[in-house]
Amino acid sequence: MLRLxxxxxxxxxxxxxxxxxxxxxxxxxxxDLVGFTVxxxxxxxxxxxxxxxxxxxxxxxxxxxxxxxxxxxxxHVGRTPDMEYKFVARSPADLKHRPVVIGTGPCGFxxxxxxxxxxxxxxxxxxxxxxxxxxQDTWGLWRKRILxxxxxxxxGEGGAGTFSDGKLYSQIKDRKHYGRKVLAEFVKAGAPDEIxxxxxxxxxxxxLVGMVEKMRxxxxxxxxxxxxxxxxxDLEIEQRSxxxxxxxxxxxxxxxxxxxxxxxxxGHSARDTFAMLHERGVFMEAKPFSIGLRxxxxxxxxxxxxxxxxxxxxxxxxxxxxLVHHCANGRSVYSFCxxxxxxxxxxxxxxxxxxxxxxxxxxxxxxxxxxxxxxxITPDDYPGGPLAGIDFQRHWEEKAFEAGGGNYxxxxxxxxxxxxxxxxxxxxxxxxxxxxxVTPTDLRQVxxxxxxxxxxxxxxxxxxxxxxxxxxxxxxxxxxxxxxxPLRISRREDYQSVNTEGLYxxxxxxxxxxxIFSAAVDGIEVAEAVALSIVAGAK
Numbered sequence: 001m002l003r004l005x006x007x008x009x010x011x012x013x014x015x016x017x018x019x020x021x022x023x024x025x026x027x028x029x030x031x032d033l034v035g036f037t038v039x040x041x042x043x044x045x046x047x048x049x050x051x052x053x054x055x056x057x058x059x060x061x062x063x064x065x066x067x068x069x070x071x072x073x074x075x076h077v078g079r080t081p082d083m084e085y086k087f088v089a090r091s092p093a094d095l096k097h098r099p100v101v102i103g104t105g106p107c108g109f110x111x112x113x114x115x116x117x118x119x120x121x122x123x124x125x126x127x128x129x130x131x132x133x134x135x136q137d138t139w140g141l142w143r144k145r146i147l148x149x150x151x152x153x154x155x156g157e158g159g160a161g162t163f164s165d166g167k168l169y170s171q172i173k174d175r176k177h178y179g180r181k182v183l184a185e186f187v188k189a190g191a192p193d194e195i196x197x198x199x200x201x202x203x204x205x206x207x208l209v210g211m212v213e214k215m216r217x218x219x220x221x222x223x224x225x226x227x228x229x230x231x232x233x234d235l236e237i238e239q240r241s242x243x244x245x246x247x248x249x250x251x252x253x254x255x256x257x258x259x260x261x262x263x264x265x266x267g268h269s270a271r272d273t274f275a276m277l278h279e280r281g282v283f284m285e286a287k288p289f290s291i292g293l294r295x296x297x298x299x300x301x302x303x304x305x306x307x308x309x310x311x312x313x314x315x316x317x318x319x320x321x322x323l324v325h326h327c328a329n330g331r332s333v334y335s336f337c338x339x340x341x342x343x344x345x346x347x348x349x350x351x352x353x354x355x356x357x358x359x360x361x362x363x364x365x366x367x368x369x370x371x372x373x374x375x376x377i378t379p380d381d382y383p384g385g386p387l388a389g390i391d392f393q394r395h396w397e398e399k400a401f402e403a404g405g406g407n408y409x410x411x412x413x414x415x416x417x418x419x420x421x422x423x424x425x426x427x428x429x430x431x432x433x434x435x436x437x438v439t440p441t442d443l444r445q446v447x448x449x450x451x452x453x454x455x456x457x458x459x460x461x462x463x464x465x466x467x468x469x470x471x472x473x474x475x476x477x478x479x480x481x482x483x484x485x486p487l488r489i490s491r492r493e494d495y496q497s498v499n500t501e502g503l504y505x506x507x508x509x510x511x512x513x514x515x516i517f518s519a520a521v522d523g524i525e526v527a528e529a530v531a532l533s534i535v536a537g538a539k
Contacts, residue, residue: 001080002026002064003039007055011043011310022059025077026067034060042199043316048308051316054199085181089531091119092538098123099530100249100259102232102273105159106516107507108265109212110182110523111530112219112226118531121223123257125249127231127270128156131212138163141346142435145408150231153357154269154349154482157228158212160508161516163347165339165360166203168195170518182520189214192362200320204362232273235262235280237500244281246502260502260537261530265523266509268485269349271390274509283490283499284386287511290336290483291396291451292374293443294344294356295415295459296430296475297468299369302340305466318364321371321466325458329450333458336372336483340364343433344477346408353397354410356434356480368433372480373458375451382486389486400446400479405439411446411479412438416472419456428473438477446478485511495529504530 007021022036023029040056058080061067071077101112104126115122127150128134134156140146149155153163168183183195186203189211195201203211216226234250248258266273278284299318303311306319318340325333342360349355358370382392403411412432417424423442432438444452463470489505490498491512497503506512506526513519 001058001060002068003056003058003078003080005056005076007057008044008052009055011051011053011313011315013053018055018057021055022057026059026061026071028061028067032062034062036060038197040199041197045306045316048306048310051307051310053315081177083177083180085178085184087118088528089118089535091121091531092535094538095120095534097259097261099261099263099534100125100257101263101265102249103159103265103267103270103507103509104157104226105265105267105507105519106161107513107519107523107526108159108263109215110185110520111263111265111506111527112224113185113215114524114527115531116219116222116224119223120531120534121225122219123259124219124224124226125230125232125251126157126226126228128152129228131157131162131209134158135209141348141408145436147348147351147408149349149351150229152349153345153347154267157216158208159267160269160347160357160482161519162208162212163205163345163357163359164516165337165342165358166205166208166362167515168201168203168517169199170515170521172518172521174521178521178524179517181524182517185215186211189218202360202362202364204364205359207362234276235282235503237280242499244500246500261504261534262502263504263506263526263530264489264510265507268508269482270509271350274390274487275387277489278386281499282497282503284487285490286379286382286386286389286486287488288376288378289389289486290374290376291393291447292333292336292372292455292480293447294358294370294434294477294480295373296344296368296370296432296477297471298430299341299367301468301471302369302466305468318369323462323465325461327454327457329454331450331454332376333373333454334376336374336480338369338371340369341366342370343368344370344410346410346434346436347482348397348408350394350397352401353394354400354404354408354479355397355482356410356477357482366433368430370433372483373455373476374480374483375454377451381448386487393481393486396446396448396479397481403439403441403443403446403478407436409437409439410434410477411441411443412475412477413441413443414472415459415470415474415476418443418476419459419470427475430473430475432475432477434477438475443476443478484514485509487511494533495526
């Protein structure tokens with residue numbers, strides 16, 4: 001196969017235009033092209049009056065070697081790389097202790113799936129419930145203001161990514177093509193085929209629910225085991241001279257599961273687990289993260305600004321954006337987890353606190369666009385050790401709970417009022433999507449002063465890139481604190497904890513990923529490290 005890149009065609013090109021472009025690029029007759037598949041399709045919308053599609057295709061041709069020799073290294077033509085996933089090991093027949101995976105988010109699920117496919121019959125432990133039961137509990141907060149602290153947006157089968165836009169792209173360098181394995185597994189589990197070639201693929205919450213169930217079924221069919229309502233409360237560590245060795249985990253019900261290999265894929269909100277690990281001496285350190293608000297605009301405004309006359313084109317879909325502003329006070333404000341045609345969701349996992357996040361369905365057809373507007377902070381802003389960032393998050397989540405009225409309403413403010421420095425008393429044209437509801441107020445009480453001032457400076461600056469971004473009736477909702485883990489559980493090149501053998505910190509919770517896609521890729525890498533360690537120990 002030959003890979004052709006940078007094939008540029010009009011948005012409304014004819015059905016056979018890709019094939020014609022391939023023939024022209026390769027300088028061959030139609031009968032010499034056996035077939036082709038689209039590997040990637042993106043769009044170039046830098047000029048709203050002339051939006052183009054950019055294709056990467058894999059083409060099968062007659063006499064490939066001869067053609068390559070004739071083309072003589074022509075630009076944007078080369079051999080298609082081998083992207084087929086290859087397992088690094090197989091489980092020994094006399095496997096003494098099954099590997100344990102803590103957490104069933106994207107990282108834990110892919111780690112468990114890969115281990116199962118290699119024959120290691122992993123045990124996956126999830127503190128929350130199965131995905132459909134978990135969905136009902138999540139609606140309990142959104143519709144009835146009833147929080148289940150063990151089954152919510154953060155905890156339960158599928159992880160926090162289940163209630164998100166389902167974005168499947170990242171800025172990670174995927175040199176080993178593990179991302180392709182992730183997408184292939186998602187398609188096998190029910191995701192649309194287009195995620196294999198779309199430049200910014202997404203799935204949406206409803207589709208993720210069904211996919212999670214199918215992936216669980218495959219793990220179980222391969223001898224793996226998934227236990228729900230199984231919160232890990234302790235780690236059994238055998239102390240040695242300088243480093244400990246994992247020997248098992250203890251569940252809340254007192255059960256001890258013997259294991260020498262434990263994947264820690266708990267997500268960024270497992271605060272009690274972090275505290276337990278810190279108490280057990282597992283090395284961790286505070287790290288930078290971000291705090292801010294959610295901003296909502298009419299999706300039609302974003303579409304018109306990004307796509308002009310092409311707004312509404314089904315190939316383009318709902319427009320997104322990515323913005324950043326460097327402030328006079330030295331802070332940086334950036335858009336985070338932008339959800340086109342989505343909703344702002346209640347994402348707390350602890351009573352008496354309000355946390356916001358964003359979510360979209362696959363259709364992305366809700367009236368509003370929303371995104372986090374967040375400010376970067378460092379451990380200098382919350383000194384006190386590895387767990388100090390959690391205390392910092394909790395403080396502002398409690399302030400948001402109080403400002404919202406103490407009933408899980410979120411505090412909200414019109415952008416016009418926010419910029420003018422006055423409290424909001426009523427809302428305008430943009431109807432907030434957050435449920436159970438919002439309370440108009442002054443958001444300066446739910447943010448550190450430096451973050452509040454930074455966002456006030458950033459919005460007018462961002463309006464120079466997106467006309468209308470500072471519209472009076474756009475809505476800000478607080479508070480966004482769970483942008484990433486506030487700590488890092490450090491690991492070595494072999495993916496094991498720097499001071500605890502057999503413990504594999506992974507995914508967002510350990511600060512080795514940010515989002516569904518990168519977390520899933522990290523899960524594969526960690527699973528391979530576990531498999532290789534088990535096989536080496538069995539020799």
